[in-house]
Amino acid sequence: HPRxxxxxxKKATILAKGLNASPGxxxxxxxxxxxxxxxxxxEGEAVILVRPLTEPSDVHGMLAxxxxxxxxxxxxxxxxxVARQLGxxxxxxxxxxxxxxxxxxxxxxxxxxxxxxxxxLNGAKGTVYLGKLEVSAPKIEEQxxxxxxxxxxxxxxxxxxxxNADDETQASRARxxxxxxxxxxxxxxxxxxxxxxxxxxxILAPDPVSKxxxxxxxxxxxxxxxxxxxxxxxGLPVIIRLIDPPLHEFLPKREELMVDVAIGHERGENVxxxxxxxxxxxxxxxxxxxxxxRGIRLGIMLPxxxxxxxxxxxxxxxxxxKDGYDVHPEVMIxxxxxxxxxxxxxxxxxxxxxxxxxxxxxxxxxxxxxxxEIPRAALxxxxxxxxAQFFSFGTNDLTQxxxxxxxxxxxxxxxxxxxxxxxxxxxxxQTIDRDGVGKLMQMCVEAGRATRHxxxxxxxxxxxxDPDSIDFCHKIGLDYVSCSPFRVPVARLAAAHASxxxxxxxxxxxxxxxxxxxxx
Numbered sequence: 001h002p003r004x005x006x007x008x009x010k011k012a013t014i015l016a017k018g019l020n021a022s023p024g025x026x027x028x029x030x031x032x033x034x035x036x037x038x039x040x041x042x043e044g045e046a047v048i049l050v051r052p053l054t055e056p057s058d059v060h061g062m063l064a065x066x067x068x069x070x071x072x073x074x075x076x077x078x079x080x081x082v083a084r085q086l087g088x089x090x091x092x093x094x095x096x097x098x099x100x101x102x103x104x105x106x107x108x109x110x111x112x113x114x115x116x117x118x119x120x121l122n123g124a125k126g127t128v129y130l131g132k133l134e135v136s137a138p139k140i141e142e143q144x145x146x147x148x149x150x151x152x153x154x155x156x157x158x159x160x161x162x163x164n165a166d167d168e169t170q171a172s173r174a175r176x177x178x179x180x181x182x183x184x185x186x187x188x189x190x191x192x193x194x195x196x197x198x199x200x201x202x203i204l205a206p207d208p209v210s211k212x213x214x215x216x217x218x219x220x221x222x223x224x225x226x227x228x229x230x231x232x233x234x235g236l237p238v239i240i241r242l243i244d245p246p247l248h249e250f251l252p253k254r255e256e257l258m259v260d261v262a263i264g265h266e267r268g269e270n271v272x273x274x275x276x277x278x279x280x281x282x283x284x285x286x287x288x289x290x291x292x293x294r295g296i297r298l299g300i301m302l303p304x305x306x307x308x309x310x311x312x313x314x315x316x317x318x319x320x321x322k323d324g325y326d327v328h329p330e331v332m333i334x335x336x337x338x339x340x341x342x343x344x345x346x347x348x349x350x351x352x353x354x355x356x357x358x359x360x361x362x363x364x365x366x367x368x369x370x371x372x373e374i375p376r377a378a379l380x381x382x383x384x385x386x387x388a389q390f391f392s393f394g395t396n397d398l399t400q401x402x403x404x405x406x407x408x409x410x411x412x413x414x415x416x417x418x419x420x421x422x423x424x425x426x427x428x429x430q431t432i433d434r435d436g437v438g439k440l441m442q443m444c445v446e447a448g449r450a451t452r453h454x455x456x457x458x459x460x461x462x463x464x465x466d467p468d469s470i471d472f473c474h475k476i477g478l479d480y481v482s483c484s485p486f487r488v489p490v491a492r493l494a495a496a497h498a499s500x501x502x503x504x505x506x507x508x509x510x511x512x513x514x515x516x517x518x519x520x
Contacts, residue, residue, distance in 0.1 A: 013130040016108040018094030020126035021080035026067025026089040034061025054079040060193035067121040071097045076429040084484035089123030153496035160480035161491045168228030174485035181237040183482020184460035226316035237328040244334040246294045248284040295335025318360040336370040339383045373397035378444040385451040395461030432469040467494035474498035
């Protein structure tokens with residue numbers, strides 16, 4: 001990761017400190033809007049996106065930015081997770097930063113930083129600096145000693161290390177860092193940026209013909225996305241998660257639409273389109289959307305999108321296979337709670353996959369599996385494994401639902417204080433809670449493999465890059481951990497450490513390495 005030299009930091013002015021969400025150093029001009037950040041980046045400016053919180057609709061601005069700063073959120077907030085995925089330095093939950101989005105400035109430590117001013121972020125330390133600091137950027141391929149150690153680690157570890165990647169560039173980067181597969185490809189990220197309008201056209205379509213037109217456009221884009229990932233991961237498995245978030249996340253915010261409509265009426269403007277959007281947003285609004293119509297439930301109630309996605313996945317895999325690539329697609333259904341949900345949706349999708357292969361004249365090996373993120377799915381894993389060929393623990397949501405707490409709200413209001421006061425030994429969203437969430441995971445693995453002995457099991461939550469969590473995953477017999485591309489080297493080392501702790505340091509002798517005097 002890029003970094004600041006200590007000599008530079010000694011002279012720097014600290015503005016604020018927050019959570020070290022994603023490592024690395026970033027320098028750029030402050031912008032408070034994702035669209036503006038993207039536009040300024042295209043003009044050649046180095047950009048830092050500053051928001052109270054980020055949402056899926058901000059991803060294009062995050063992609064364009066050198067770094068991300070938020071005043072709210074925790075280690076598993078949207079900003080933190082996406083920043084790690086993209087390899088962007090990020091400082092989140094920086095409560096000392098008081099942001100005025102409308103007036104385009106923020107205040108911190110007695111200073112006022114306005115749009116266009118330079119700041120510097122140290123994502124490894126969670127520190128925000130005033131002005132433009134000098135950055136140095138090491139490259140992994142130039143670090144011969146590190147590569148040598150990673151080579152030893154690969155020979156020692158049992159646990160495979162995969163990566164979370166949403167496009168060909170991220171997949172290629174992950175592979176260059178030693179990833180042995182893609183454990184999570186979030187398809188909803190492929191509907192953002194320039195494509196948001198097409199997806200909105202689908203949601204707002206007044207008739208079946210208009211709806212299908214929008215889906216057909218998305219199908220072409222999805223096919224090309226998947227083909228690129230299969231090409232980058234030639235010979236390695238790729239797990240693609242079907243659409244997970246609720247549909248309202250792809251529409252403008254309801255509150256903003258209400259304001260726009262009110263202002264438009266005052267000015268005598270035509271607000272028919274915005275009123276229609278507001279009406280649709282009202283229809284899709286839920287009291288608790290993260291426990292509402294999303295994941296497999298969305299696939300059952302509104303199957304058009306998931307059917308389109310599966311056809312695009314299998315079509316792209318067939319085309320890649322025709323072009324000589326060795327493809328291993330695995331289709332992951334999110335948020336399963338009951339075997340009957342999986343029975344219904346997987347049955348529909350299996351027929352679509354077979355239909356595509358028949359039309360292409362190509363047979364490929366593919367798998368259907370599910371995320372385990374609802375405690376009931378973990379408790380009934382033996383049943384679920386009669387259909388699912390693989391399990392992937394979504395440890396972010398599994399932790400949230402097991403503890404009964406909201407990730408972002410908890411880290412903002414009480415969770416960090418719980419850790420500081422010893423109420424909880426560690427932040428369970430950073431390190432797996434072995435006594436609660438971990439027990440569910442272990443029960444799930446044992447029950448699932450009792451039904452299907454060759455069941456593939458891994459994790460794809462943020463815990464996949466945490467060394468202590470990786471040690472636990474090794475102990476309960478998972479096949480792989482999947483983490484952000486930039487955390488792959490750390491995960492490779494952590495998996496080797498877990499193997500050494502399990503089998504003894506004498507294994508180092510097999511590689512001609514002298515074991516340490518202390519074995520702790």
